Amino acid sequence: MTSKSANKGRLTDRKRAAIMEAAVSELKQNGFDNTSMDRIAEVASVSKRTVYNHFPSKEDLFAAIVDELMSRCQLIEVSDYTPGEPIATQLSDIGQTAVDLMASPEFQDLARVTLSRFLQSPDLAREMMIDSTQFEAGLIVWLETAHQEGNLQIPDAQLAAKQFLGLIQSFAFWPPLIGKEAPLTEVQKKQLVESTVSMFLAQYSCRKRS
Template sequence: MKLSERKRLDILNAARTEFIRHGFAATSMDAIAKAAATSKRTVYNHFSCKDVLFEAIVAQMLEQVFSASALPFSSTEPLREQLVSIARQEIELFEQEEVIALSRVVLAHAMHDGSFTQKVFGSLGEYETGIQAWLRAAHHAGVLRVEDPAMVSEQFIGMLKSFYFWPVIMGIPKGGKAPVKDKIIDSVVDMILFSCGYQAKN
């Protein structure tokens, strides 16, 4: 890794910590430079302003979210087990303290800056998540009926979030214990499979 790339990564890591600790508004470029052990000029060389730096951090998080549900479709592995594995990967991401903390910062900032929401989240529909790719492959294989993988993907992730992610974000965790988590996963997976016309082989 080149020195400039390493420095950029150091700045991103330091900024993420500062934003999580203090929130967007209370975090300054001076504090980020100090935390990254570099000059403010170097920070500005990589990121023109605090907004651009914050957007880069959110982009990192979104990339992590998209890759969390990445699982190649298999025509030989049990279909339900594959979807359960994807659900577990999503919930494991929701459980990460840094993801939870940064999500709270992002939501708080988004409530005060509508332009930020549009800039960061406005183009999400252009990207195909791991679960979308898996659903599309299952459809082409003829084992599921998925006319709109993007919509079914949103339903899948949305149900997991409503049962697990949003309660955690609001400080009222519901899914910490394994039996509860398993129940959530089983319920969501079964609803998605049923809606896509899945019939288990006896």
């Protein structure tokens, strides 16, 4: 690719990113029905034609926002189970990854925009949402391995994975999303991970309880 073509490609990418950012901001504030492509173009500082070159319709733009949300879910991965490394340390790493994603302002904004419309149209949600359980699936594999290695006693890894992530979602994701509480600070994130791991190990540790 020539330098001229590369610069053009970067400019195109920047414009698309600006449109997406403007769309998320406007949809968050005004909702889908009350947000116009004209207003998105104005906020993104691009022409209306540029907006339509990237997204033929507002529905296509919304679909791109959903794709971005889902791609963020798919990008986070659970590291393979590491024999010999403390279980609490490995679980803490997994929990921190989940907290960092769920509590990030960008993820919160994407989730707020998509969920608000999906609540109004469940059929649309079923059509557009792809499998977003990759992280949970990785956690299930990790838990099954820890069980097989004799370091955790987990009869139902799928249930245990939902419990672990549910504890995190209850504090890191839902309260800020609905505006009930401020986003977690870094100290609060660490405290949440530590308490979640502690509660989880109290239930599933192989140590005999007195």
